[in-house]
Amino acid sequence: MKYGYYPGCSLERNAYAYHQSAMAVAEPLGIDFIEVEDWNCCGATEYITIDLLPAYALVSRNLAIAAKQEQNGNGNQLVAPCSACFLNLKKADHYMSESPELSEQVNQALAAGDLNYEPGSVTVRHLLDIIVTDIGFNNIESKVTKPLTNLRIAPYYGCLMVRPANIESFDNQEYPNSLDKLMKSLGAQVVDYPLKAHCCGGHMTQISENVALGLIQRLLKNAVDYDADAIATVCPMCQLNLDAYQDAVNKRYGTNYRLPILYFTQLMGIAFGMPPTELGFGKEIVDAKPVLDKIERGRLENE
């Protein structure tokens, strides 16, 4: 199956592990990603803060290019692994189709770059969506060679993938469970903890560490209360906040959380029997070694 692919800035560097593991698991699942030619930043949560129209023009440049690119009949679907990128792309398309005025103005701007975007001509989807919906759990189970037995995983959805309300979502917006199911199909034990779709703090880590660390601490505490071995994420921003700020949280709250934060694609890769090095392991700040060991132990017990 062929899809357009919009990596987004994070996946180039800080979330390279996400990109690497996504590519690795795509192969056996028969997913073929075609990267959007010379894509640009989606503006994250920042550009829209300064100026509306340029923010939409910024996002739409990517949509316009993706629309031109040939996706071999797959309904021109564009996959974004980063939840923020996913939402920005999807939202721009949604509001442009909802308000012709906006669409017209954006296209005036695009015209300056000899581009044009017809709202609705690209279907924006999150990486998790295509994996659970298009590929399907049976398909995934059939690829599992090293089930994640004994591993207690806390699936973490964050916000931007399943919300907002006025745009239809592929999963429940309050209490999603697609990632739960995915992790189960990898043989892991899934931790059903209440905060699985609550906020990681987003860019608050930069604006007000007070607020951000509070939010991060809530999540870590909740996952640990339900004794999770690791958290599985679907978004670079979530991963960064939970992983890189864990130390700061421990300092601030006198805790000593050591909870590895992994991309769901990394865990898929492990379950598919791929070597950790090819899945970007080692780039996480909180060491994931214990997790890998536990999987190994679980496998040996089973044999």
Added chain:
Amino acid sequence: MNEQFEPVIVGFLCNWCSYRAADLAGTARIHYAPNMRDIRVMCSGRVDPQFVLKALREGADGVMIAGCHPGECHYVSGNIKALRRYILLKKMLKQLGVEEERVQIVWASASEGIILAEAVNKMTEQIRKLGPLDWNKTVLGGGNGYGKLAPIEAEVEAEEV
């Protein structure tokens, strides 16, 4: 009054929902375009395609058929039959070169005066843009309206069986 073209729309309103909706719109003093002149029928299902054609032939610029919402018809399903005829009628008018905005079907329950009013406003605007419908020119002047007219009317009835 100013120079802008004021279309004449003939409305066929069903006695139970849309006519009462129009009553309500009035009672609520909702102001809307006075261009729709309404004829009361017991049910939108009573609207015979020849009524619509006659209205258009004899000077109306548009025709609105209004009934109860599907599933709420006072006569169970008259509105659905009206809808079926309407769809076929549109096909025919299209071939005759009559713009499709000129014949519209609207659902308005007795409590939806506002919906009827808005529909009339919208339709009036649309037809104002289209300009007058000169049947004799558009349809007959355009020639061989006849050829098409006959078979399709047969189709309209055939569908009823």
Added chain:
Amino acid sequence: MVTASPTVRAQTFLEEVVAATPGSDPHLQDCIQCGTCGGSCPSGADMDHTPRALFAMIGAGMKDQVLRSNTPWYCVSCYFCMVRCPQEVHITDIMYTLKRMAIKNGLYKESTTPSAAGFSETFIDYVENYGRSFEFGLATRYHLRYHPVKAVEMATGMGFDMYRKGRMDITPTRIKNLNQLKAILDKAKEIGGTE
């Protein structure tokens, strides 16, 4: 709207906010003051006004107080309020609108989070000049400007970790067709858009 002759009068603050928010209708005027947003907000505790209160103030035309509020700047954009709002008010979108207005009116500086806008500004500065965001530069430049102490921490502590793990670039990547992007953005700014 169904009315023969609409009476002409000055735009209210509420109408201003609605007009500056993307999409067909953000339903701001439908707020029933139930507080679901304020109750759902993860950072609500730190806001000087809850979103609900802010909407009441918008309705009352208290433009200055609203644009001085830190509420929009504390919005983490989690969309919980928007999913739960019983009146389908596009709360998160409206928060962004208020931020834009605050910046335009230069009032955000008087909120308790003057640096927030600065972060966004630094961010888009990179986006406009490279076409991609640049975390390292962003973090250091922003912090040097607003919390120097933090900048040092960044460089030594977490920032260093990130660098060591190969998760942070020292040099930004630039897109090939930057001129095209610039042209588009300039045009967009020129049109000005819905605001």
Added chain:
Amino acid sequence: MSEEKVGVYICHCGTNIAKTVDVEEVATWAGEQPNVEIAREYKFMCSSLGQDLIEEDIKEKGLTRVVVSSCSPHMHEKTFRTACERGGLNPFFFEMANIREHDSWITDDKEAATKKAKALTNAAIERVVHHQPLEPIPVEINPNTLVVGGGISGITAALELADAGYHVYLVEREPSIGGHMAQLDKTFPTLDCSACILTPKMVDVGQHPNITLLTYSEVEKVDGYLGNYTVAVRKKARYVDEEHCTGCGICIEKCPFKVIDNIFEAGLGERKVIYRPFPQAVPKYPVIDTENCVYFQRGKCKACQLFCPTEPNSIDFEQKDEIIQIQVGNIILATGYDLFDTRRIPQYGYGRLANVFTSLEFERMVNAAGPTDGKILLRDMETAPETVAIVHCVGSRDKNYNEYCSKVCCMYSLKFAHLVHERLPGAEVYNFYIDMRTPGKGYEEFYHRLLEEGTHFIRGRVAEVTDAARNPGEEGKLIVQAEDTLIGKQRRIPVDMVILSAGIEARSDSKEISQLFKMGCDFDGFFIERHPKLDPIATMTDGIYIAGTCQGPKDIPESVSQGAAAAARVSSLISRGTVMMEPIRASINQEECSGCRICNNMCPYNAIVFHEDRHVSEVITALCQGCGTCVAACPSGIISGAHFTNDQVLSEIEGILWDVRKQPELVPGD
């Protein structure tokens, strides 16, 4: 041109019409139209003087047709028809033009309004000359009535009619009548025990000579029209012979199997597999739940039959559903409501967090006859809560679920708070509300009473209920998070028990029911009344009435009054014996009918029969409701719809286009 002499009367309706329509001009203009003998304008045509005007002109000027341009025919058609009758004219020689609701009230543009008034008046003039004399059709009213639904509304309606001496068939889906009220403990605001006031009425129904009670039964088919409905009722097999069963209950006692009772006990308690929903059930006969009966599933057991003391044995495993045909003149629908399914709001945690309860579960819990004997306990069924949160507006006032206010939740939530105070002295109670809605006799006073009882009222809709503790005080508790909008701050209240005050929803199958009875139901699924203010009891279908929560959220007193009102409406019809129906009916010209049968399946009332012998179709006037669908469908145009004939409508079209009318060139089909 015809010989008719038309009298035209333009009404000022005070200034209602005259201020936007130039009535004088319309009158003068009308006077010049063909066939018009006389055209007048008058302040109030509906006044006795206005009516006299018509009467005199008919007599003196020999008018043969009358047109009045004034308000909506739904307002005064009858008035003017009778005026014509008094003048010695057939009432159907009258036509009305609506130049108020449809003209003077919808615009300020005098010129346009006057033009439209002329068009509408002219349409009436051209139409009326084609009118034919018609006689209203007398319809006999069958004195029997069908009441669907045995809740408090249905019970009230049934008893009112039965006491008036008329026979009633009361059909109830469940094995016993009583409805939701039977599940409640206390009723607000008087706090009298629900069962104590309901049971006597249930018993009356069970024993009333004029009531045929059909429980565990459902209406399957409805044919006919006002005065003469034929209804098919499916009486589901109980597997208990009502002839001989004494309701001693030994079979229930001896039945070895228990299941969770999801209906009456709201899943909180158990019942036997052969059961009676509750001790005071009417009728007293039990029912076998075949899905869970070991005999029906595996062919073993028969304990109930073994121990049944009656002679002959009342347990009948062979019993089959039976279809009962009943003839009635009127039908009252009192089908009640469904409770909002709180699982639909995941953030409130019902089904995930053990100690989150629905309002119905709590009602059963506080009910002395309920699963906990009236004790308020947590899900472990041992511990009593020390703090209780009551969440208002669950599934109500929310566009994601139901936009409307369910009306009763505020009051029953207050009742819950009171019951907690009463049963668990010292327990803390928090009511989270958006707006406190207590309109009703003694309701606001009840609210004040709760304030005095020390209930904590927090004005803010609950955002979420969670067990994710943030600080020590929250460990092991349910935390209710909301904005206290009166303080403007977010609050987290740790509690032991959360009660979700679920809203009222239309029955999940209300759309099918409404179609079964050929009447409307609105977007939310509630049945549509004839008029929201002046006729909330009747429906758009003659002879079908609605009572209670099937029409919209209501509390008990309201449901009772609607039940009684519906009964009153029906009995007035019955006492009249016959009613006159508009003679708007279709008829087929037997000579010219080609027998194509297109009209046959057009008719929603199966009023058209096909005579194989003569190869023609015929309309049974008694069944025809006059919609005219068949008239429109007839390819040879030989079905005529009285008072809406083709030439009447066609000439109306000509008339309405008076100012723009073009002479059409010849086109096939003219």
